[in-house]
Amino acid sequence: MVRPALACCKLYISEARNAGALRAIERAAAGLRPAAVLVNxxxxxxxxxxGYTLVSPLAGDVAASPPPLHRAAFRVVAAALEAVDFGVHAGAHPRLGVVDHVAFHPLAGARLEDVAALTRAVAADIGDKLQAVPTYLYGAAHKDGRTLASIRRQLGYFTPTSLGGEQWRGAPDAWPSSPLPVAPDAGPGTPSRSKGVVVVGATAWVDNYNVPVRTADVGAARRIARAVSERGGGLASVQAMGLAHGDGAAEVACNLLDPAAVGAEQVLERVRRLAAEMGVGVGEGYFTDFSQEKVVELYLQ
Structure with missing residues (x-):
């Protein structure tokens, strides 16, 4: 039997402490099962x-009849915007909105260009139907192939907003009253304090891999992250941030953009070497999601 082409949607929501909000979002995510399956x-x-991971066949005419993955992703975004107030959010991870990031990836048998078309349709619905958040495209979904890191940098994602630079409290203070530095691809031109903005894109598979660093010195974690990342002259196709993570601890949070070429073992080895030079210990690295092979397996079960 020929299996349908599959695609994946990862949604990163700025909430992990409000149990009621999480239940509402997860009900929305599970609402189209078995057509679209929440696998993680x-x-x-x-x-x-x-972070939520949805998997579904990439089927149907995107313009005429949205496929299940489109509808499931939209349901999660709508539920999150209803349940979470970005204006009171606090946490050690940077973010731009309630729905900080939505990433679509081709899986078994799917083409990136088809996933990009789906992504653009979802982004248009988020911006136009919800009329709640300015929506930005990146990757294959953007006309110029703009990267996720690029649009985040333009919007101030990497700038701490607390004394000492260890916490991000949400959107910049000026957002509700001044134009955004970059015009959105869909939705209103001005964000609300309670919703922020959302970034939606399509790329090949990305592994999210974090390495705990046994130090309260977030600056040390940032120096390690810079040296590990391609931008800092480190490993090709690796993006990294040094972040506070719990009391007296930090970690190097990485995006592995080409995990078949540069994987977790190489990242962990490099972090260990750099940390040892600073006299800092390192914990075991961990993934925040399953591999692409595993998410396909979980969908098919």
Missing amino acids: AFADDDYNRV
Whole structure:
């Protein structure tokens, strides 16, 4: 039997502590099962952030009849915007909105260009139907292939907003009253304090891999992250941030953009070497989601 082409949607929500909000979001995520299946949820209380992974066949005419993955992703975004107030959010992970990031990836048999078309349709619905959040595209869904890191940098994602630079309290103070630095691809031109903005994109598979660093010195974690990342002259296709993570601890949080070429073992080895040079211990690295092979297996079960 020929299996349908599959696609994946990862949604990163700026909430992990409000049990009622999480229940509402997860009900929305599970509402189209078995057509779209929630295969993973990873919550981090210190970051006050949760990631959901949906898998579904990439089928149907995107313009005429949205496929299940489109509808499931939209349901999760709508539920999150209803349940979470970004204006009171606090956590050690940077973010731009209630729905901080929505990433679509092709899985078995799917083409990136088809996933990109789906992504653009979902982003248009978020911006136009909900009329709640400015919506930005990146990757294959954006006309110029803008990267996630690029649009985040333009919107101030990497700028701490607390004394000492260890916490991000949400959207910049000026957002509700001044134009955004970059015009959104969909939705209103001005964000609300309670919702922020959302970034939606399509790329090949990305592994999210974090390495605990046994130090209260977040600056040390940031120096390690910089040296590990491609941007800092480190490992190709690796993005990394050094973040506070719990009392007296930090971690190097990484996006592995080409995990087949540069994987977790290489990242862990590099972090260990750099940390040892600073006299800092390192814990065991961990993924925040399953591998792409595993998410396909879980969908098919």
